[in-house]
Amino acid sequence: MNLRHNALEVLKETSRTFYIPISMLPSGLLESVASAYLCMRAIDEVEDHPELDNSTKAKILHRISLNLQAATENSTLEDFSRDLSQYQEILPDVTLRVGEWAMLAPESIGPRIWDATAAMADRMAYWSETNWQIETESDLDQYTFSVAGAVGLLLSDLWAWHDGTQTNRSHAIGFGRGLQSVNIIRNHREDLRRGVSFIPKGWRMEDMHVYARRNLKLADQYTKSLSAGPALNFCKIPLTLAYGTLDIMALGKEKLTRSDVLALVNQATR
Missing domain, CATH: 1.10.600.10 (Farnesyl Diphosphate Synthase)
Incomplete structure (x- = not known):
């Protein structure tokens, strides 16, 4: 599996604005910034989803946050998307593939991206709950x-x-x-x-x-x-x-x- 190639393809589809500057970054930094962008795009799609009620949005966002908080150097793609399968018919691909984005960055910086995404997901959950x-x-x-x-x-x-x-x-x-x-x-x-x-x-x-x-x-x-x-x-x-x-x-x-x-x-x- 070529995580970098997959990430750039999804990035091009979701945001040409950020695809251009990210694709110009040097190796290592490219994967890290792409990982951060796509992880946050994954949770942003939940926050903005037109068919989910606010309570369900908060539940999904908290789940993604907990999955990221539980991550270790031995985590698999599936670990990052634990308990999301029940929403696979409604969540967009970029959200369901959050494990790919989380594992894209070099392991020396990946956990910092997990931390930032987990914290943001919890904050998004708060804002969803307060409408x-x-x-x-x-x-x-x-x-x-x-x-x-x-x-x-x-x-x-x-x-x-x-x-x-x-x-x-x-x-x-x-x-x-x-x-x-x-x-x-x-x-x-x-x-x-x-x-x-x-x-x-x-x-x-x-x-x-x-x-x-x-x-x-x-x-x-x-x-x-x-x-x-x-x-x-x-x-x-x-x-x-x-x-x-x-x-x-x-x-x-x-x-x-x-x-x-x-x-x-x-x-x-x-």
């Missing part, structure tokens, strides 16, 4: 840390593991929060259709744009502190796309076109 009640800016900060700021922290750990790159962890959280807040703005109408809003009570969309840009400034500082190398090459692409998305939505458009994305990626990789 994503976001009433204040503090609530929004909690949620964006839960599902994205913590990813920034994990990325910092992966850069340090790979080549000793050191980063400001507060800026790392802002990097994650900034990208997530852009996603919240972009997906707001779709979220409303399923009865969920991640925008605090009393906020206008303009306030959400201010929040996003404030966090993206931290993301700018995070990225500008990086020396030339794989971490910088990776971070520039999603950050450039986030700014591009905010700019076109401020003009009343819904999303970037494919040609917009390609132009921005070319700009980020010069």
